[in-house]
Amino acid sequence: MRVHDLSYVRSGDKGDIANVVVLARDADAYSRLAQELLPEAIAAHMGELVQGPITVYPMPNLEAFQIVMYGALGGGATRTLRFDATGKSMCTILSRMPLREGEALQ
Amino acid sequence: MTDAPCRIGAGSGFWGDMIDPAVELANEGRIDYLCFDLLAELTMSILQRRKIRNPGAGYITDLAPMIRQVLPAATRNGVKIITNGGGANPPAGAHAIAEVALELGHPELRIGVIEGDDLTDRIQGIRRDGWRFANLETGEQDIDRIADRVVAAHAYTGSDGIIAALGDAADVVLGGRLADSALYCGPLMHHFGWTFTAHDWERIGAALTIGHVLECAGLCSGGMSSQWRHAKDVWRLGFPLAEVAADGTATIEKVKGSGGLINRWTVKEHLLYEVHDPHSYLLPDAIVDLGGVRVTEVGPDQVRLIGMTGRERPDTLKVQIGYQDGFIAESRALISWPDALEKADWCEELVRRRLEYIGVTPLEQRYDRVGVNALAGSAAPDPGYEPNEVDFRMVVKTRTKAEAEVARRALLLPATAGPVGTAFGAPSPVREVIALWPTLVPRSLIDEAVTVSSARELQHART
Structure with a gap:
């Protein structure tokens, strides 16, 4: 199972900062994702795409997560060499992150 | 000033956006205001370059065709137009609008122009006075390294100028780097008589949240969405509008029968779009907290927003150099x-x-x-x-x-x-x-000038 199976996603940019919105599909998905969407796990999955720190803001009122990734767009939309200058695909790349299946979750 | 609900629509979310959904809203949306965000982060630099080459250029070139298409319905239905499409040269943009208005037989159309966001020629002076323009992203403390390569510098300004222009009976309000959300917050503050005081921060926070949801137009009504399979006929995408109550709550909807989709997912997607700390979203008009917002579907293509709030506006304004x-x-x-x-x-x-x-x-x-x-x-x-x-x-x-x-x-x-x-x-x-x-600049250094003139007066001033 992947983040994709539990959520809808959308990403955007500001300077060299990408943000990924993860919307849990229901309350159970929100609880599960809260244990999975940790900055270290996200950093490991995104690899070289994200050079700076990652902050995750859980939003229980919306059953959503705001994930802010710094140094994540190769310098920012106007100067990056990436095809996806504005990081629109960062959300789908993140949504491919596998969940820790089989591990006991509390 | 009134307690009656205000209906405010999104006319465009970017330079090059479709114009027909804006015309549809002006015709059938029963709206009071139609707001056109036309600027992205890089746009001001592009426009500043154009202005240097030609003093009559530097505004968004879509302005004239946009006004040409929207104005007939807007004047017929009393819809006021708010835009940041003046870019690096709002006075020149105002002349372009005036020309179209005269052509279409609206010489008395009142056009409000807001200036004062352009810091391109003031950077060195402000730097000499001791403000160093530290880089918000890299943490670099001083702009000296790039000072000789600056193309453009503009402050993101808030609703003050828009409120002033509407107070002077403007039908069209045109500014430069007006913050996207201010295009919506300004008209709502004018409509309800809200002011930048402790009494109203919560409602201003609500207005900004509503503005944030609407400001990219089709991006909250089925565009760029996880709901792409369910969004119908997006080739005639309906742009969103909000019916806002005097308590700052709102319903997001679109013209019945238009293309696209508004549901809790399309609204939540955009509610958090390009926001960083959702409890402290710094905008020129207030610091917004999205931590209490509730999103509920109340009908087909109708989503209710409640629980928005904000805190006192910051003493500094963001500047993009x-x-x-x-x-x-x-x-x-x-x-x-x-x-x-x-x-x-x-x-x-x-x-x-x-x-x-x-x-x-x-x-x-x-x-x-x-x-x-x-x-x-x-x-x-x-x-x-x-x-x-x-x-x-x-x-x-x-x-x-x-x-x-x-x-x-x-x-x-x-x-x-x-x-x-x-x-x-x-x-x-x-x-x-x-x-x-x-970077940032102290708010006190930005002095906005607002002038409202009729299309006829603008034409005379030019000739």
């Missing part, structure tokens, strides 16, 4: 089966070695296998099969334009000196890079 930062040469070659990925590696080495051989030292270079890893980079798994073809993308950034022109020729080599069966891709023209330096 654009500066010259080198040149980019880019090209592609389409590599065919067999061994397409191996050939791509071979082509990458060919180009890298060629650049070295001719003495070009790129500031950065990048080689993508489009279809394999151009988006996800190292996060892309091995495709696990032999592709029919690979789109090989080459990008080289250099300090000078001359180096980029030389590099551009080297990017042709995968076809002419590379493996058999490789299809040419014409290199794009070398392009200039304008990098952005996000």
Whole structure:
């Protein structure tokens, strides 16, 4: 199972900062994702795409997560060499992150 | 000032957006205001360049065709238009609007112009007075390193100018770098009589949240959405509008029968779009907290928003400084089966070695296998099969334009000196890079000027 199976996603940019919105599909998905969407796990999955720190803001009122990734767009939309200058695909790349299946979750 | 609900619609979310959904809203949306956000982060630098070449340019060129299409319905239905499409030259944009208004027989149309956001020529002076324009992203404390390469500098301004222009009975309000959300917050504050005082921060926070949901137009009504399978007829996408109550709650909807989709997902997607700390979203008009917002579907294409709030506006305003930062040469070659990925590696080495051989030292270079890893980079798994073809993308950034022109020729080599069966891709023209330096300026240094004149008066002033 992947983040994709539990959520809808959308990403955007500001300077060299990408943000990924993860919307849990229901309350159970929100609880599960809260244990999975940790900055270290996200950093490991995104690899070289994200050079700076990652902050995750859980939003229980919306059953959503705001994930802010710094140094994540190769310098920012106007100067990056990436095809996806504005990081629109960062959300789908993140949504491919596998969940820790089989591990006991509390 | 009134307690009656205010209906406010999104006319555009970016420069180049569709115009017909705005016309549809003006015709059938029963709206009071129609707001056009036309600026992205880089736009002001592009417009400033145009203004330097031609003092009559520097506004968004879509303004005239946009007004031409929207004005008949807007004047018929009493819809006021708010936009930041003045860009780097709002007075010139106002003249363009006045010309269209006169042509369409509306000489008394009142056009409000807001100026004062342009800091391009003030950076050095403010720097000398001791403000160093520290970079909000990199933490660099002083702008000195790039001071001689500045192209444009503009402060994101809030609702004050819009409120003043509407107070002076403007039908169209045109500014420069008005913050996207202010295009919506300003009219709502004017409508309900809210002021920048402790009494109203919560409602201003609500107005900004509503503005944030609407400001990219079709992006909250089925565009760029996870709901793409369910959004109907997006080729005639309906743009969103909000019916806002005097307590700051709102219903997001669109014209019945229009294309697209509004549901809790499309609204939540946009509610958090490009926000960083959701409990402290700093905007010129207030600090917004999204931590209590509730999103509920109340009908087909109707979503209710409650629980919005905000805190007192910051003492500083965000400034975006654009500066010259080198040149980019880019090209592609389409590599065919067999061994397409191996050939791509071979082509990458060919180009890298060629650049070295001719003495070009790129500031950065990048080689993508489009279809394999151009988006996800190292996060892309091995495709696990032999592709029919690979789109090989080459990008080289250099300090000078001359180096980029030389590099551009080297990017042709995968076809002419590379493996058999490789299809040419014409290199794009070398392009200039304008990098952005996000920073702050004390609010007290920004002095906005608002003038409201009729189309006829603007025409006379010119001749």
